[in-house]
Amino acid sequence: MSGTMIIDGRKIPFTGQKNILSVIRDSGIDLPTFCYHSELSIYGACRMCSVETSRGEIIATCSEKPRDGLEIYTNSPRIRKYRKMILELLLSSHDKDCTACERTGKCQLQTLAKRYGLSNNRFTQSVQEHEIDSSSPSIIRNPNKCIKCGDCVMVCEEIQGVGALGFVDRGSEVIIKPAFNKKLAETNCVNCGQCRIVCPTGAIIIKNETEKAWNALYDKSKRVIVQIAPAVRVALGEEFGKKPGEVSTGKIVAVLKKLGAEEVYDTTLSADLTVIEESNEFLERYSKGENLPLFTSCCPGWVKFAENKYPEIVKNISSCKSPQQMFGTVLREFYREKDLEDGRDTFIISVMPCTAKKAEASRPEFIHEGEKEIDLVITTQELALMIEEIGINFDEIEEEAMDMPFGIGSGAGVIFGTTGGVTEAVLRKILKNKYGKDDCEIIFNSVRGLDSVKEASVNVDGSEIRIAVVHGLKNADMLIKQIKSGERQYDLIEVMACTGGCVAGGGQPTPKYITRETRLQRAKGLYNIDKTSQIKSSDDNYIARNIFEDVMKDKRHLLHVHH
Amino acid sequence: MFINTCSELSSYAKIIENSLEKQKIKILVCGGTGCVAGGSLDIYDELARLVEENGNLADVSLLKEDESEVISVKKSGCHGFCEAGPLVRIEPYNYLYLKVKLSDCLDIFNNTVLNGVPVERLMYHSNGTVFKKQEEIPFYQKQTRLVLENCGHMDAEHIQECIGRGGYKALSKVLSTMDPKDVCKIIQDSGLRGRGGGGYPTGKKWGQVLAQQNPVKYVVCNGDEGDPGAFMDRSIMEGDPHKIIEGMAIAGYATGAHTGYIYVRAEYPLAVERLRIAISQAEEIGLLGENILDSGFDFKLHINKGAGAFVCGEGSALTASIEGERGMPRVKPPRTVEQGLFNCPTVLNNVETFANVPYIINAGIDEYKKLGTKDSPGTKAFALTGNVVNTGLIEVPMGTTIREVIFDIGGGIPDGKKFKAVQIGGPSGGCLTFVEKHLDLPLSFDSLKKVGAMIGSGGMVVMNEDTCMVEVARFFMSFTQRESCGKCIPCREGTKRMLEILEKIVAGNGTVEDLDLLKEIAETVKNTALCGLGKTAANPVLSTLEHFYDEYLAHVVDKVCPAKQCKGLMSYEIDEQLCRGCSKCARNCPVNAISGKIKEPFVIDKIKCIKCGACIESCTFHAIREV
Helix, strand or coil: CEEEEEECCEEEEEECCCCHHHHHHHCCCCCCCCCCCCCCCCCCCCCCCEEEECCCCEEECCCCCCCCCCEEECCCHHHHHHHHHHHHHHHHCCCCCHHHCCCCCCCHHHHHHHHCCCCCCCCCCCCCCCCCECCCCCEEECHHHCCCCCHHHHHHHHHCCCCCCEEECCHHHCEEECHHHCCHHHCCCCCCCHHHHHCCCCCEEECCCHHHHHHHHCCCCEEEEEEECHHHHHCHHHHHCCCCCCCCHHHHHHHHHHHCCCEEEEHHHHHHHHHHHHHHHHHHHHHHCCCCCEECCCCHHHHHHHHHHCHHHHHHECCECCHHHHHHHHHHHHHHHHHHHHCCEEEEEEEECCCHHHHHHCCHHHEECCEECCCEEEEHHHHHHHHHHHCCCCCCCCCCCCCCCCCCCCHHHHHHHCCCHHHHHHHHHHCCCCCCHHHHHHHHHHHCCCCCEEEEEEEECCEEEEEEEEECHHHHHHHHHHHHCCCCCCCEEEEECCCCCHHHCCCCCCCCCCCHHHHHHHHHHHHHHHHHCCCCCHHHCHHHHHHHHCCCCCCHHHHECCC | CCCCCHHHHHHHHHHHHHHHHCEEEEEEEECCHHHHHCCHHHHHHHHHHHHHHHCCECCCCCCCCCCCCEEEEEEECCCCCHHHCCCEEEECCCEEECCCCHHHHHHHHHHHHHHCCCCHHHCEEECCEEECEHHHCHHHHCCCCCCCCCCCCCECCCHHHHHHCCCCHHHHHHHHHCCHHHHHHHHHHHCCECCCCCCCEHHHHHHHHHHCCCCCCEEEEEECCCCCCCCHHHHHHHHCHHHHHHHHHHHHHHHCCCEEEEEEECCCHHHHHHHHHHHHHHHHCCCCECCHHHCCCCEEEEEEEECCCHHHHCHHHHHHHHCCCCCCCCCCCCCCCCCCHHHCCEEEEEHHHHHHHHHHHHHCHHHHHCCECCCCECEEEEEEEECCCCCEEEEEECCCEHHHHHHHHCCCCHHHCCEEEEEECCCCCCCCEECHHHCCCECCHHHHHHCCCCCCCCEEEEEECCCCHHHHHHHHHHHHHHHCCCCCHHHHHHHHHHHHHHHHHHCCCCCHHHHHHHHHHHHHHHHHCCCHHHHHHCHHHHHHHHHCHHHHHHHHHHCCCCCCCCHHHCCEEECCCCCCCCCHHHHHCCCCCEECCCCCCCEECCCCCCCCCHHHHHCCCCCEEEC
């Protein structure tokens, strides 16, 4: 549908926008919303996007389709009055202890209160005292900061198919929490943190563990080793005014060094290890026809989802540890003797785009005789907090290179951070010398991008390998159902819990509105690194090869786990 | 007995009609919820026992050819005159006995049943006149009972009675002579408008559903009547469930739906039971199910009990509730006719709307349009309650004035008090508080809309001069606030804040600024809330602010409640002249707020006083008064 609307007296043409709100925003007016996300269903609860029509009607623009000739006012005196009143009402039952809130400065409620000049509140403050749920290893829910916009409920249900959160009670008593008054940790929550990405206030935040990082960094008895996941480098900059997808690897290394990390390594390297191990595992299973399709194992949100909902397919999940845990395993082996020599403990910190990685590091299978493979996981967002706290000017800091011997990864390892990346990395390895460059490009392109399910089919030594790439757990859920019903057949399936993959993980910075564009830009950043990378395929990474021949010689089995 | 064809239905109806005629005397004991609560079931048992002892109790199965001259005792649906219950009607004399007690049964039996002699002491009296026949009673005289025609006149638990009184004739006519388009057109041309609130043209809605391509469609009946004091739909469901079933089946045929849901509040157990019986009886004889009357049309009905949320009366919350989801309204578009129940096109009408349908089909458009006004044909049922002499369920043609309803049918305001206001349509059905200048307003969708009101679902609460309008606003707000689903911000937070301010005012702590703030919130909620509940939640506040602003001012400026209802603004005083110093009040005061010397005037400590009124009741000399 196309036509022309009159917005605040200006003629604004529209074509194909799904609602009036999009037309208004496209025209350059940032109409406020709390409950609207372009990727979620239209909830229509915050009413902030209401406008006045030329006939004096008040309409919520999120739920109305654009109409040719419709004349609206986005800031008429009436609508401004209503909008302010809605904000004032919200604030009257909101825990306004902003200085103690982690979202301060980035809180949508705070921003709008400022934007609309709400200086005094005419209502008596009445915040219900709800218990803060910090049971989850990944996120903290503070219902006293909740504005009940429903974004978290929707993302958990519609995108992730988990439904760990819901509405309880009604009227002004309504509260968002897990069913049956359970704590989040007792539910089927997979720790993906997508709820925290869409939360406009500080009601859902990452479990902040920076204090543990500070303590370790200043502990002389500890050797602090940091690994950085691929997706971190294309998003951290957003916290310091950079655009999504801008690469800041060198700055991150420099910052971590300044913070006191002894060595800074690249998780891309262990992604290469994963590719090598997983390709071998796949080819072996494929030749034997055992436990197919093989599901990837690098995403802990997905692994937990499968364990919760489809325990019968857990055997199909690759036995490879995720890159994070593989790195932990390698580093433990590597530093074992050194620790004995200089009498220090190696403390391994991962910087991850992901909240579920926190939970992964605490899984019992990754703790050996009380020693965790990874001591601490901090997210991109937490690293940003540390950078702010130390007072480094991110813009001005000189870039530094990753440390050796574990500072080099392949392009294939880098693109692990986006949906389709793992598959492409595996394909690069198994198709090498079998397909020409152009054919490879075509196949690789079919697994890139943001389509919910992407498919590829390759022929290796006369057999056809059918591959699917899926992201967003609801999509994975749908795919599994179709596989079970026989509707679809595959041999290899890559699953990433978050839409777009790790670049849009629950530990990443939160833009005002996360959109398709944000995901694509961050992914583009990774593909750009890949483009300039000297090593394209994981098995060409000589460091990875060295690891197998040296540190992990006869210990390859340590890189595997049975879920 | 299974009815295969339309002609079988009409011959079956004739047989029953004959059999009904053979019932020389019919005793109809009201089995509506109100009368049942008053003990009508015991009266039914007693009358049945007396008739049986006498040896000529009619068999309820009705179809005994050899039956000659029998007496039947039936549990009927609601007669509407609930305040005078338990009610017993005796046909063919059409005597209506009011407030019948178990001890009256023998009298009724011996005099009326056996000898046709009225028991006058049980009849309606007014100004010395005895009204023997039900139809002569002023409460009934000005009514036109079309939807309620069978309520109180037949046994609602036997489909045979319903068929004998013309039930399912309209369905038969539709199935044998019309195609779906015709049915939609007739309903549209009849001008029937939805009785649930907004008054949307029913036929237009049906036509929109018919036009949808989706092969799966639904018919949903909204029986989630939740307004305080409203019970029209309940009475229809209890008194004539087959009318609803027939209306829904016709809607199914007209729109291409084969499944229907009746959503009834769980607080209406009798309605649920009667509907359940009615559905199973209709299925048994083939009026529901597959290939109804050999027409090839299948229709199945389910009952869904609501769990007691007022908001589930809102269409999209209702369908969500049937689906097993949280009963929360969703944004529109898409509309229910496009994506309603289970995301399929859905006809959603309320009980009374469906109950109008058989009459329209049977009587025809012209006959139907003779009733009511041009823009709102037909009748409307109202639940008349509050400070009015005759309370109960009434049905009047659209266009009847509010004055006629309150003063003619309702018998005016009791105890010589003055009329103050009437509140129509429940707390969210678009209620407005009418002042006297609105009394001659005809009740119709459009005329009420013009003064900013709505017929809503049809609750009508009459208020006399002793009513505090601020308190009325507070009462309704406490209801909507409690019933808000909590989804949209304006309704969730706004109703809470409005209630807070109103509570502050009735407690005597309000300020003029509070009135401005109250109005500001009310307007925001009205204009920006998501659903009907929220959009209308502020109406009691806005209308009282408009028509009774002085009363608000009295509360906040003069700190007086003109109606002397708000405890927070009252104080008690002991008249020095009248007080004899007996100390009785002081002894009765639960908080020791009264003190004094014996035989000297006592005094009340106004700070300690909790205004419970115990002293006033105890004072033999009427020396204590509210000021």
